[in-house]
Amino acid sequence: MLKLHHAPNSRAGRIVWLLEELQLPFELNRMDFSPKALKSEEHRARHPLGRVPVLEDGDLMLYESGAIVEYLIARHSNGDLKPAVNSPLFPQYLQWFHYCEGMVMPPINTIVVQTLLLPPERRNEEILGQAKRLLTKTLEPLNETLSGRDYMLGALSGVDFMLGHACYMSRRLGCMPEEMTHLQAYVSRLETRPAFIKGIKA
């Protein structure tokens, strides 16, 4: 059976959501989002830096949420969630999949650090402001792409587990402009999916 090591409010939510969408049976190891749990000897044997998600599949241990999404789609689904190599959607799939960690998540990480993780006396307003402006810029192409579409490629795909989660985080952090109406509607649409609710909101 698949086993997922998970902590709340982390990228691990992407994987719970995907496992629920694929209706795969899995065991969930819920850990606290705390150094005590994540940096424990037990968890560092799974991930040397003590991060989540980590997926176990029999003898196999795998980390990096993007890798796990690709792995589950390739090995544990019927292939619906990723366009074939010769599909015109294939390049878009790759671009938006990698755009998540390459462009959208770095400013989100900075905003989380500067608003939630650092004690108030160590926060830096300038760094926070820069990250917010950059995040807005990285969201603009997504808002445009979603004009007239329900999901990033039209139908639900692996891209949404990455970027959808990142957009949901942006909105929760108060960093999604109201005028990005396509993106606002997209996140609201995701939030009604039962698998998203189980995986991320529950």
Next chain:
Amino acid sequence: MLKLHHAPNSRAGRIVWLLEELQLPFELNRMDFSPKALKSEEHRARHPLGRVPVLEDGDLMLYESGAIVEYLIARHSNGDLKPAVNSPLFPQYLQWFHYCEGMVMPPINTIVVQTLLLPPERRNEEILGQAKRLLTKTLEPLNETLSGRDYMLGALSGVDFMLGHACYMSRRLGCMPEEMTHLQAYVSRLETRPAFIKGIKA
């Protein structure tokens, strides 16, 4: 013909290196690594945030270096550089591919900002120190993996175009401990490849 939009000392080097390894004919648009070139109207029509690399393949325009590596391997190579889905190397390929932008590049980006891009009076020693310590931690699993191996998966693969470039950058920034002997040897090995020299060092 393939056309690559490129700027020196950027992730675009990954793609020039790969194009050279695959011996694909391509046209190179060399731009300055400057706001004037990258944020120009002309280039923002290719990438809304004015980044490189951008690949053109006929009518298709694609950005994100990870996406371009995957695209070229899938559409323009004989498949040697990526393990098949049923290969035992497939999960490792995914993990290390995504580990590059997910774990290694964020501290590298911070170090570049704090040592090269910001004027001295705006640099922050604490942020720089944290990034250096984090980078060392993210390199440790790579050094271990490379024990007894020439490349991340044994033979050269797509992973090396991502992580090899990131490790090369780490060393150039003075952020690769001497005692990481496997990683030091790996970067030295990459630096002798003619395609790497043409793509990244030239």
